Amino acid sequence: MSAVREHVIADLRDRISALSDGGAKKAGCLPFGLAEIDQVLPGGGLAYGALHEFAGGGGGTIDGAAAALFVAGIAARTKGKIIWCLTRPDLFFPSLVQVGLHPNRVVFAEADREEDVLATMEEALSFGGLGAVVGEIVRLPMVASRRLQLAAEKTGTMGLVVRRWRRQTEANDYGQPTASVTRWRVSVLPSEPLPVSGVGRATWLLELMRSRAGECAEFVIGACDDKGRINLPSGSTNGPNSTGRSRYSG
Template identity: 70%
Template structure:
């Protein structure tokens, strides 16, 4: 009997170890940006699946968050599967999403009256699994709520993307509060690239990686997402030379 009990215990421990190892492998799966300067400062070389990531607008786009939404849409466009986008303000400009590679037929929009419902819908979608990404537009992201979202993302391996949008400038101070997000980004609009002929060139962003768990903080001047959801390092003459000048180790 003792031998049988020991064998059963060993089998159970092996199953637990295999489960944990499987989770570890899944947590290391990443979505690379395809830009070496950016991927090199992110753990495992890209944006982690099975994790929550925060994005906010900067500069004149702090309140409307348009550039932040397009950056997130570009990330979502490069995943596989349906995208669930949770929001309270149905003011997304669909042609702009299509221009960064996110087709309308891939997105399920979930509109709520209250921000608490946005959090609940994000949690349910992340827990469901099998999705390309789950996006939520939020004014506040309390630590407890962010932990729940992070744990749900870890369990299913889905990318969670929180777009921080505020109704007024003063609310943006909340972005400095700690959360359980794996990375935190800020996207500010910069003057577009100059063309040799009159016209509007490709948009450019100042992309700031403000927090990266077990990684580095950095900032990059990038070309805005193309129709495949990809960004690239801006090469315009006179751009800042040290794209990672704010490189600081972050826990």
């Protein structure tokens, strides 16, 4: 390990220590607040102490941005500081605020390589006492995902991986097995219509592609609001009998 990397990790440890509450272990789940979604997730929500994966529905920037905003909305509804690990510092701060995640809650850890992003995530998850740890990566090898999952289990911190593609061919890697407890895909749909002229609330197709000890499903949802909450648009056909769960295997 280079001296520069050792210094960066040591500095991150100090910053996490100052932000944390002593690594108290969380238990249970973070519900979405929508019965149609929570009822298909073991425990009734997104599990703490677990690793969860998210990606855009295609290789384009728009769907990738929707996946990142969905993750930001989840992080916004947790308690405590957020560590966001990335190699490309291109997040648009006003968009994070729009989904409820204020910059004063976030510590950004920038790295040159994805291997360092994974190492930083593991360090932050192992320390605990945070609302969530987010990492932006292209590939998530099985061994690395197992290390992240074990670190999350140890402290009860939620790990959120945003898979970002630089080219369409890299999206094929999302089908490879990992140790993540859930795997999601987010695609942009036409906005919900308004009774007057204007742009309505963004609408997403949310696909639960894998759920350990659970079923797969898909939902049409309204994008996160300024509290990180999603909704079901009016006229939506979401429900236990219309989720298309048979499209994916767990």
